[in-house]
Amino acid sequence: MDASRRSTWRIWLMPLSILAGAALTVFVFTFWIDAGGDLAAFDRLFHPNPESARQAIGNTAEVVSAVLGIAITVVAIVVELASNRYTHRVTELFVGEPVNFAVMGFFVITALQAILVAVVFDHQDLPTDFIPYTGILVALAMLAFCLLIVLPYFAFVLEFLNPISIVDRIRAHTMKIVGRGRTALSMRQAEAVRGIEQLADVGLNSMEHKDKGISMASVDALKAMILEYQALRPNLQADWFRVDGELAHNPDFVSMSDDVLAAVTRRRIWFEMKILRKYQTLYNEALNRMRDINYLIAINTRQLAEHALDTKNDELFELLVKFFNTYLRATVNARDVRTAYNVLQQYRLLAERALNHETGARAVEIARYFKYYGLVGFHATLPFVLETVAYDLCALNELAFDQRSPVHRELLRIFLEVDKESESDIQEVSLRGVRKAQVKLATYYLVNGDEKLAREIFRDMERERRDRL
Incomplete structure (x- = not known):
């Protein structure tokens, strides 16, 4: 039984069955006692006393x-x-x-049925009397059903308004419109932008109310939209990817120059860029406040980049790497060392995955960014960032060595340049950590029988200050 059927049973069928069964049991039991066990008395249900029927049908519309x-x-x-x-x-x-609409409409129809039956009801103890027994029974049955579905309907409303359900509905509705080729292009683009922005709004508002789970659901929904969109891309017409008109005036694009907008159009990445810009907004809001959101955004960005690698989507991969760098820059500026540690870990996992693709050139590119942002953190008096970068590069070099990657020597060269910037006494501990990571890598080479590479690290450290060593 899938989730939809389980939900239908839990919200509608089970409570409706319980309420109807209980009401019917109570009525049959009491009626049986009053009738003295005479089954013929049940005929009164289908041919009630006219006066009693008139009063009942008159009250039905009011109820x-x-x-x-x-x-x-x-x-x-x-x-x-x-x-x-x-x-x-x-x-x-x-x-x-x-x-x-169905529930509210059924209530309205029931009220109208009761009113119309009351209008045609004619009982004066004359041969020409007209008593609409069928209409009365239908009206009373509809009234009973209205009363029975009130509680299940409230359960449905609460389930519908569950924030997680809202997030999923927005995502599903947006992607349905994006893939609907018969809808006007401008309307589809507007709906796509609106859906992305509303999911981001849910995430931001949830952070304000400390609803971490809902914020994380919004982040995951945005990732799911990118993945679903990749399957739709081949079927989208060329005009879909053009950034102009109302789309170009969107707050996330309006500040871009014509050259940048032309590049986004040429690379066909406006949809992904829009989502990643919202990721950036959520990431910045979560810094030093709700770090789990930062971690999740980094994890999702890494997973999207890995998907881009697997599907050979170079444009998307480059965009995701760019936003990884944006996260690191924002993290250093916010001086959130703990978040930097976790984001660097996800970035390293992406670099390790990139080693297996083509020549590993993308891993070298990421390693250079590692070095750059490590030094940025070092000069921002966040020495722990540089030390973290050193150990991540050490792990990347070990993996490249194990895989006999053609870019291993270039990765080693980048690693040995991490500590080449100017030093100060305050940051001495971090630089010692960098050298420890380099010694760790040299030891790894020796254990695996490659003295030549270990000696390269030895020569790099040969003129190091003795007090640091």
Whole structure:
């Protein structure tokens, strides 16, 4: 049984069955006692006393209207609260949900049925009397069903307004519109942008309310959109990838020069860039506040880059590497050392994966970025960042050595240049950590029988200050 069927059973069928069964059991039991066990008495259900039927049908419309009023009031309050807390898209999604229209519509139809039956009801103890027994039974059955579905409907509303469900609905609706070729291009682009921005809004608003789980769901949904989009790309027309008109005036693109917009159009990456810009916004908001969001964004960015490697999507891979560097720059500027450590780890895992693709040139590119941002952190008086970079480069070199990668010597050269910048007493501990990482790599070479590479590290350290060694 899939999740949808389980949800239908849990929200609708099970409570409806329990309530209907309990109500029917109570009625049959009490009716059986009152009738003295006479089965013929059940005929009164289908041919009730006309006066009693008139009173019952007269009250039906009032009961339905009262229940409908209560339902609308409760639902409106709950929807408004959810909309204010997360995103205004909640109201739109709720109104467009067919179940809500079906339930409310059934209440209205029941009330109209009761009113119309009461209008045609004619009982004066004359031969010409008209008593609509079928209409009465249908109206009362509809009233019973209205009362029975109230609690399951409230359960449905609460389930619908679950923030995780809202996130999933926004993602699914957005990707459905993107892949719908019959819809006008401008409308599809606008819907894609709106869906991305609303998912980001849910993430930001959730961070404000300390709802970490919902923020993480938004981050995962944005990643899922990129992955789903890759499957749709081959079927999209060329005009979809052009950044102009209303799309070019979007806040994430309006500040870009014409040359940059032309490059984005040529590389066909505006959709991915839009999502990654929202990743950047979420990442910056989470720095020093909600580090788990930073870690998840780094993990998702790495997984997307690995997918780009596997599918040979060079444009997407380059874009993701660019945003990895953006994360590191923002982390150093925010002086969030703990986040830097975890982001560098994900970046290293990406470099290790890149070693297995083609000549490993992308791993060398990432290693150069490692060196650069390690030194940026070093000069920003965050020496631990440089030490972390050193140990990550050490691990990358060990893997390159094991795989006999053609770029191993270049990676070693970059690693030995990590500590070539000017030094100070305050940062001495970090530079010692760099040398420790280099000694660790030299020892690894010796253990694996490559004295030549170990001696390269030895020669690099030959003129090192004795007190540091």
